[in-house]
Amino acid sequence: MAGVTLKTVAKAVGVSPSTVSNAYNKPDQLSTALRERILATAQELGYAGPDASARALRSGKAGAVGVLFTDKLAYAFSDPYAVGFLAGLAEVAEEFATSLLLMPLSSTDIAGGSNAVQQAAIDAAAIFCVPGGHPALEILANRGIPAVSTDRGDHPDLSWVAIDEVEAAAQLGEHLARLGHREVVVLVDNAQAAGGRPVELTLDEVGYTDCELRIQGLQKAMPDARLRIVSGGHNAFASGLKGAEFVLDSQDRPTAIVGLSDVQALGALEAMKVRGLTPGRDLTLAGFDDIPAAAAAGLTTVRQPIKDKGRAVGRILLDPASTERQLLMPTQLIVRSSSGPAPKP
Amino acid sequence: MAGVTLKTVAKAVGVSPSTVSNAYNKPDQLSTALRERILATAQELGYAGPDASARALRSGKAGAVGVLFTDKLAYAFSDPYAVGFLAGLAEVAEEFATSLLLMPLSSTDIAGGSNAVQQAAIDAAAIFCVPGGHPALEILANRGIPAVSTDRGDHPDLSWVAIDEVEAAAQLGEHLARLGHREVVVLVDNAQAAGGRPVELTLDEVGYTDCELRIQGLQKAMPDARLRIVSGGHNAFASGLKGAEFVLDSQDRPTAIVGLSDVQALGALEAMKVRGLTPGRDLTLAGFDDIPAAAAAGLTTVRQPIKDKGRAVGRILLDPASTERQLLMPTQLIVRSSSGPAPKP
DNA sequence: TCGTTTTTCTAGAACGATTTAGAAGAACGA
DNA sequence: TCGTTCTTCTAAATCGTTCTAGAAAAACGA
Numbered sequence A, B: 001m002a003g004v005t006l007k008t009v010a011k012a013v014g015v016s017p018s019t020v021s022n023a024y025n026k027p028d029q030l031s032t033a034l035r036e037r038i039l040a041t042a043q044e045l046g047y048a049g050p051d052a053s054a055r056a057l058r059s060g061k062a063g064a065v066g067v068l069f070t071d072k073l074a075y076a077f078s079d080p081y082a083v084g085f086l087a088g089l090a091e092v093a094e095e096f097a098t099s100l101l102l103m104p105l106s107s108t109d110i111a112g113g114s115n116a117v118q119q120a121a122i123d124a125a126a127i128f129c130v131p132g133g134h135p136a137l138e139i140l141a142n143r144g145i146p147a148v149s150t151d152r153g154d155h156p157d158l159s160w161v162a163i164d165e166v167e168a169a170a171q172l173g174e175h176l177a178r179l180g181h182r183e184v185v186v187l188v189d190n191a192q193a194a195g196g197r198p199v200e201l202t203l204d205e206v207g208y209t210d211c212e213l214r215i216q217g218l219q220k221a222m223p224d225a226r227l228r229i230v231s232g233g234h235n236a237f238a239s240g241l242k243g244a245e246f247v248l249d250s251q252d253r254p255t256a257i258v259g260l261s262d263v264q265a266l267g268a269l270e271a272m273k274v275r276g277l278t279p280g281r282d283l284t285l286a287g288f289d290d291i292p293a294a295a296a297a298g299l300t301t302v303r304q305p306i307k308d309k310g311r312a313v314g315r316i317l318l319d320p321a322s323t324e325r326q327l328l329m330p331t332q333l334i335v336r337s338s339s340g341p342a343p344k345p
Numbered sequence C: 001t002c003g004t005t006t007t008t009c010t011a012g013a014a015c016g017a018t019t020t021a022g023a024a025g026a027a028c029g030a
Numbered sequence D: 001t002c003g004t005t006c007t008t009c010t011a012a013a014t015c016g017t018t019c020t021a022g023a024a025a026a027a028c029g030a
Helices: A006-013 A017-025 A032-045 A052-059 A073-078 A080-095 A107-111 A135-143 A165-178 A209-221 A237-248 A262-274 A292-297 A306-318 B006-013 B017-025 B032-045 B052-059 B073-077 B080-095 B107-111 B135-143 B165-178 B209-221 B237-248 B262-274 B292-297 B306-318
Strands: A064-069 A099-104 A124-128 A147-149 A159-163 A183-187 A199-201 A226-231 A256-259 A284-289 A300-303 A326-329 A332-334 B064-070 B099-105 B124-128 B147-149 B159-163 B183-187 B199-201 B226-231 B256-259 B284-289 B300-303 B326-329 B332-334
Touching: A006 A017, A006 A032, A017 A032, A052 B052, A064 A080, A064 A306, A073 A080, A073 B080, A080 A099, A080 A124, A080 A262, A080 A306, A080 B073, A124 A135, A124 A306, A135 A147, A147 A306, A159 A165, A159 A306, A165 A209, A165 A256, A165 A284, A165 A300, A165 A332, A183 A209, A183 A237, A183 A262, A209 A226, A226 A237, A237 A256, A237 A262, A237 B292, A256 A262, A262 A284, A262 A292, A292 B237, A306 A326, B006 B017, B006 B032, B017 B032, B064 B073, B064 B080, B064 B306, B073 B080, B080 B099, B080 B124, B080 B262, B080 B306, B124 B135, B124 B306, B135 B147, B147 B306, B159 B165, B159 B306, B165 B209, B165 B256, B165 B284, B165 B300, B165 B332, B183 B209, B183 B237, B183 B262, B209 B226, B226 B237, B237 B256, B237 B262, B256 B262, B262 B284, B262 B292, B306 B326
Parallel strands: A064 A099, A064 A124, A124 A147, A147 A159, A159 A326, A183 A226, A183 A256, A256 A284, A284 A300, B064 B099, B064 B124, B124 B147, B147 B159, B159 B326, B183 B226, B183 B256, B256 B284, B284 B300
Antiparallel strands: A099 B099, A199 A226, A300 A332, B199 B226, B300 B332
């Protein structure tokens, strides 16, 4: 039963191992009759096809691309935005008969030598919302694995598929400024607040480059506004809820809340509902991403073509025909009922 | 730069390849001084550590477990239930320095020889909500890859971590029967309705074993009730919404709607809200899983320990110490405000 | 019919590591 | 001092393929 290899089959059929290999990989290299005889014998012997590891070693192709997520997987998937990205990536991966290798980046295993990034058999890697300068990126570079990030990195030779964060945020900022908002709270993803109380941060403490850029973009478009940065934890519905509760129950209520992701904004929406506040009238609420639930909730948001982003990353990684290395995706301000004029003081 | 292998490093340091290998994998087998000299030289030469494929081939361990999902990945991740499972699995995987290989099962690539299940370098596989008899399961069996399913399969030698679907549904059924409900609609995942109009199905047409069992459990607990099976598409919020709209806008309104997953039930909740129906008063609504959003929405549901399920699957697959092969997880009826007495006729 | 091309198959060398069995030297106890 | 046990390191086999180059046979054109 066990130990059936190409060789076993070759011997049984009476041909060379190369021929059996060809039967699987290059059907035109041998006569149909022989090929069928080989496949039949293989079936009979219980041979399940060429061993994946051996093939990977010899051919130099692992048949998998790694997907790097920050933090715990649970957070990664609680955002439909991440799911959309993955779906786009998976689409291209399937086209190239490639699997996706999920690699959570718990900070502990990076320190030790035996981490997933070091060990994984992958041909390429997609880096999803991992802060620049993360040790895992260096490991990838060391291993010589081509990588594409969803953020514009510092290195000019790193590939990326991203949006113009500053410009995207500025679109939203202009919208809010035009509506007369001058007291704005921005809800961000932050490790510090995870599991504990919501915190108010300075721009330097934010940590994620893309978040920083968005805040800069907002500020640029509304120079007269006071922007406060608040976090209720990692990027998730519950964090937005907690962050918004903190803000709404304080003395110093803003006239607008901006979630740097829709899931956080939707969490904030829940907090508003509970307090009997109508978005767009009592308080303006906006998000980023335009996930499906945003439309249902009437949330003003900045749309980014997330699935296309995933697809583009996949193409750069897998399609040899793709020459593009750095891609700027378009964004669009989607105004819905959750935004309205700032109440007169 | 390229082509730096164990051998290169060994030659540079002046030791045998075995010793370099040991420097990485068995630090106690050589003196600290030599080990550090080797590691330093490796760094200098730009050697990024043992090649993953080669190691996998020789040691027989791929360092990855496959995760099989039905249908498209996008659907898989839109349910927090699936995400919770994955989070639990990932937790154990991390503990064993193992990655997760996502393998979407598009029906097309199963037919062809070159599909992910056939090619993937994995040590084991977690089968998440894949209907029994799926060709991929046979491929796995052929390859001799240990697998654990989240459903109790037909084969007595297949490992699983599951719940008693019939009993779990019966708990909910009793609750509904006690409240006087006799006209019940069950919302199910169904490929037939995907992308098209909602459909009403017979029990035989359902397709997923676990769904069938739940419906049987409901019927068992409420023998006098009329159960109708409706689907608005695949397992997702939007499908629940569509299915519920179909039911609520028909002449033949039930007094209770049961979503076989919380996401579908929450979709139904949205449909009710739009129509000004208060759950628990005008109409009873219940779900399955008890995802976080269910609590927020006041949804009556059957809780299953999903993260534990993921963890258990991981342990069976990866932990040699684990002898368990078939595990029945507990469920619990969580009654919230969305269920109430059936209105008097 | 004879050279030339095409088809079909093979031998043997990689691919880059890990493993097993064992050698050489150091340390040890009596 | 001598036999024994550790410690530290090595040689050679092996994992199961795919690849390169080329041989043998068949088909082809003139």
